[in-house]
Amino acid sequence: MILMKSYLEIFRYTIKYKLTTFMVVLCNMFFVVFNLLSLVLFIPVLQLIFKDPESINLVSKPHFHWGIPDVFIYVKDLYNYTMTGMVKSQPLDALLFVCISVMFTFFFKNLFRYGAVWFQSELRMAVVRDVRDKLFEKSMSLPLAYHSNERKGDLMSRMVSDVNEIEIAVVCLLELLFREPFAILINVVTLVYLSPSLSLFSFLLMPISAFVISRIGKSLKRTAKKSQEQTSVMYSSMDEGIDGVRIIKAFNAVGFIVRRFRKTNLKHQQLVTRTMRKKSLSPLLNETIGAGVLLSLVWFGGRMILGGAENALSGEVFLTFIIVFSQFLRPIQNISKNVSNMIKSRASQDRINEVLNLDEVIKEIPNAQVCKSFKKEILFEEVSFNYEENNVLNGINFTIKKGQNIALVGESGSGKTTLINLIPRFYNTSSGSISLDGRKTDTLLLKDLRGLMSLVSQDPILFNSSVAENIAFGDTEPDMSRVVEAAKIANAHAFIEKMNSGYSSIIGERGSLLSGGQKQRLSIARAMYKNPEILILDEATSALDLESEKLVQEALDRVMDSRTCIVIAHRLSTIRKSDLILVLDKGTIVERGNHEELLEKDGFYKRLFDLQIN
Numbered sequence: 004m005i006l007m008k009s010y011l012e013i014f015r016y017t018i019k020y021k022l023t024t025f026m027v028v029l030c031n032m033f034f035v036v037f038n039l040l041s042l043v044l045f046i047p048v049l050q051l052i053f054k055d056p057e058s059i060n061l062v063s064k065p066h067f068h069w070g071i072p073d074v075f076i077y078v079k080d081l082y083n084y085t086m087t088g089m090v091k092s093q094p095l096d097a098l099l100f101v102c103i104s105v106m107f108t109f110f111f112k113n114l115f116r117y118g119a120v121w122f123q124s125e126l127r128m129a130v131v132r133d134v135r136d137k138l139f140e141k142s143m144s145l146p147l148a149y150h151s152n153e154r155k156g157d158l159m160s161r162m163v164s165d166v167n168e169i170e171i172a173v174v175c176l177l178e179l180l181f182r183e184p185f186a187i188l189i190n191v192v193t194l195v196y197l198s199p200s201l202s203l204f205s206f207l208l209m210p211i212s213a214f215v216i217s218r219i220g221k222s223l224k225r226t227a228k229k230s231q232e233q234t235s236v237m238y239s240s241m242d243e244g245i246d247g248v249r250i251i252k253a254f255n256a257v258g259f260i261v262r263r264f265r266k267t268n269l270k271h272q273q274l275v276t277r278t279m280r281k282k283s284l285s286p287l288l289n290e291t292i293g294a295g296v297l298l299s300l301v302w303f304g305g306r307m308i309l310g311g312a313e314n315a316l317s318g319e320v321f322l323t324f325i326i327v328f329s330q331f332l333r334p335i336q337n338i339s340k341n342v343s344n345m346i347k348s349r350a351s352q353d354r355i356n357e358v359l360n361l362d363e364v365i366k367e368i369p370n371a372q373v374c375k376s377f378k379k380e381i382l383f384e385e386v387s388f389n390y391e392e393n394n395v396l397n398g399i400n401f402t403i404k405k406g407q408n409i410a411l412v413g414e415s416g417s418g419k420t421t422l423i424n425l426i427p428r429f430y431n432t433s434s435g436s437i438s439l440d441g442r443k444t445d446t447l448l449l450k451d452l453r454g455l456m457s458l459v460s461q462d463p464i465l466f467n468s469s470v471a472e473n474i475a476f477g478d479t480e481p482d483m484s485r486v487v488e489a490a491k492i493a494n495a496h497a498f499i500e501k502m503n504s505g506y507s508s509i510i511g512e513r514g515s516l517l518s519g520g521q522k523q524r525l526s527i528a529r530a531m532y533k534n535p536e537i538l539i540l541d542e543a544t545s546a547l548d549l550e551s552e553k554l555v556q557e558a559l560d561r562v563m564d565s566r567t568c569i570v571i572a573h574r575l576s577t578i579r580k581s582d583l584i585l586v587l588d589k590g591t592i593v594e595r596g597n598h599e600e601l602l603e604k605d606g607f608y609k610r611l612f613d614l615q616i617n
Contacts, residue, residue, distance in 0.1 A: 012352060013169070013176045013345075016130045023126045024177070030119035031182035037112035039189055042326050044105050119182075127173045134169055134355065138162050141358055146365055147429045156239025161358060164234045165351035172348035175341035183341070186334035190327060197324045201304055205296060205328060226281055227350040230274040237271045240264050282343050297329060365428050367449055372442060374451040377536040377567065379440045380404050381426065386435035388421055388590075395421050396590045399435070401583075405536075408568045410578035412611065413587035419571045422587070423539050426569070427453045457530035459559075461542040463522040465514035470499050471506040473514075474528045485532055493528035494558040495521070520554055527558050538563065540570045575612050584608065 017024050142150075142158055194202040244251065244260050251260050304321050386399040396418045403409050411419045424430050425437060428444055437444045444452055465473050474489055475481030486506060490496040498521055502508040514522045530538060540559065556577060572578040579598045586594035586601065586608045594601055594608050601608035 012356075013172050013348075014180075016133065016169070017126060017173055017176065019133070020126055020129055023122050023129070026122040027119055027126060027177055028181045030115045030122065031178070032185050033115040034112055034119060035182060035186040035189065037108045037115060038186075038330065039193060039327070041105055041108040041112055042330060043193065043323065044101060044108060123174055123177070127170045130173045131166055131170045135162055135166050138166070138355060138358060141361070144365070145361060146431070147424060149361070156237070156242045157235035158358070159242070160231070160235035160238045161354050163238075165231055165354050168231075168348040168351035169355070171344050172352075175344045175348075178337060179341045179345070183334040183338050187331065190331040190334070193327050194324065194331060197320055197327070198304075200307075201300060201324060204303055205300055226274065226278045227347040230271070230278045231350055231354055233267075233271045233274050237264075237267050240267045278347065282347060297325070297332070300328060301325065365431060365449065368446060371448045372446055374439065374442070374447040374455070377405060377439065377455050381537075381567075382438040382441075384436050384438070386422075386425065386437060387433050388418075388425065388430060389433045390421075394590060396425075399592060401585060401592065401595065403567060403569065404582075405567055406565065407582045408563060408570065408580065410570045410572050410581040410584045411587060412572050412575060412578070412584060412608065414611075417587040418590040419587055420541055423541060423569055423571060426537075426539065427456050427458070454533075455535060456537040456539060457533045457535035458539045458541065459523070459526050459530050463514065463526035465510060465517075465522060465525060467509065467512045469504075469507050469509055470502070470525065473510065473525055474506075474532050476529050476532075478532075486528075489528040489531040490525075492531045492558065492561055493524045494554050494561075495524040495528045498524075524554065524558055527562060531562055536567060538566050538568045540568065542571050542573045575608075575615055586611075 138158075138161060142162075191202070194205070240263065244264060251257055304324070381403040383399050383401050386396060387394070388396040399422065401409075411422060413419055421430065425432055426444070428449060431445065439447065439452070439455075466476070470490075471481055471483065471486050474486045483506070487496065490499055490506075499506055499508070508516075510516050510525075514525065517525065540563075570578060570581065578584060581597065583595060584597060584601055585592050586606075588607060594604060594606055596604070602612065
């Protein structure tokens with residue numbers, strides 16, 4: 004039942020490409036037919052070798068009748084009629100004709116096999132692309148809480164390693180559903196036609212293989228799942244090591260990190276080795292069992308021939324039976340191998356579906372409202388937020404008027420960043436509501452809501468592209484005049500002009516070719532290019548040196564003018580001019596007011612301020 008579910012899921016991926024799938028199936032079927040013909044056509048050669056031409060009885064010329072079975076019977080009888088005549092009267096010509104016929108069948112057999120591979124290669128990579136696209140799109144739509152809790156390496160492993168298993172499963176599925184059953188069917192028909200008694204004897208021995216496959220398959224899936232999970236752990240270890248190489252070197256921890264990675268890599272190697280061994284064991288055992296069945300047939304049929312039994316086969320037909328039966332074992336062995344691959348891919352499918360079936364997606368309600376401007380206020384009413392079992396925010400109430408500068412302060416872990424992440428709906432509230440101009444934010448189009456805002460974070464996220472592309476991020480047709488204007492507002496134009504290629508300069512992965520202050524000013528320029536009505540600043544200067552902080556703060560003062568701003572402040576000296584300061588502690592607003600009012604209260608804010616100035 005589980006394997007059938009796996010078949011259906013893979014089939015849904017492939018059936019999307021109907022024509023390509025049809026061509027794969029068609030080419031495989033023709034391959035099977037010509038593969039069998041290349042063997043059966045050897046019977047006349049064997050007749051030439053084993054029989055005296057004088058002893059061969061001529062058959063009567065067949066008569067043609069319409070109908071699908073009749074056509075095939077007519078072709079077979081016509082071939083027998085022609086060949087018996089040639090073998091009896093012109094054996095050398097018959098030999099040449101058979102050799103040419105067999106050569107043609109081999110040519111078409113390999114032509115159609117390559118045709119199957121040709122279309123198969125396109126199909127399997129199209130399916131891989133689609134699954135990877137869906138995974139990436141889903142990962143982009145998941146809330147920040149998911150990305151904060153999950154390892155990046157695990158997600159990468161699902162997109163690379165697990166998806167590659169789906170690629171293999173696509174090929175296996177089409178062979179399992181179409182090629183191998185068709186191959187078994189026409190081989191069975193041929194074998195029964197050649198000798199019903201030998202066929203019955205051979206079929207009684209085949210269930211042994213099925214039992215062996217089922218026993219190995221259950222063990223294989225368990226090991227394969229552990230292997231894929233360990234792959235994600237290894238990816239995470241690699242990502243952490245490469246990403247944190249500077250700190251690793253600074254703390255002389257290279258040996259420690261290498262030893263830890265070796266331990267992870269060793270476990271991965273052991274699990275993959277076990278998986279490969281189990282995966283390879285099934286077809287090998289099946290082949291061994293098949294060889295035993297084949298030898299049993301040789302013994303059984305040989306006894307009939309040597310004993311002079313009435314229904315014994317002629318020597319050439321018996322050899323043909325053995326040859327066809329050996330080919331009959333191939334699709335059975337392929338089924339064994341493909342079932343093993345499908346079982347292994349099932350573990351990968353489960354891991355992919357874990358992400359695709361997640362419900363933690365920030366969704367729009369049907370008929371969500373258009374929201375193109377911000378006119379009055381943002382209102383928080385009894386807003387609470389829980390992450391799993393942890394209460395992060397509790398009973399938050401305040402109003403942000405258009406044009407106001409609101410600051411959030413508090414110790415680390417007080418819920419400041421979570422609070423601002425609720426405004427653009429990076430998270431959904433657990434209870435309470437947030438309204439924009441009287442309309443709840445969860446009733447608005449996400450694109451419109453986020454289009455009103457720009458975010459400048461403490462850790463500026465930049466991309467390995469040009470300066471201009473980073474500033475105009477998300478704009479498929481950047482306006483260079485707006486790019487330059489945004490850079491000037493952000494105090495970034497001067498240093499950009501000094502770069503080798505100016506606005507076309509590549510800044511490296513995560514902006515690695517820029518200083519901390521330059522990264523932050525580029526991040527501000529990106530926010531200004533969007534010309535937002537609401538600007539969110541998440542500790543935008545806390546990680547900078549004094550000189551860089553001064554330049555960035557000048558840029559921030561310029562961009563905050565005439566905009567609604569929500570600021571998370573690390574240095575309280577930077578928020579003295581804020582219209583309203585909210586002091587958070589353990590997810591609750593404990594104080595509110597402007598700078599002077601809060602100092603007069605001599606409470607939580609005053610203690611934080613005194614700690615910074617002393």
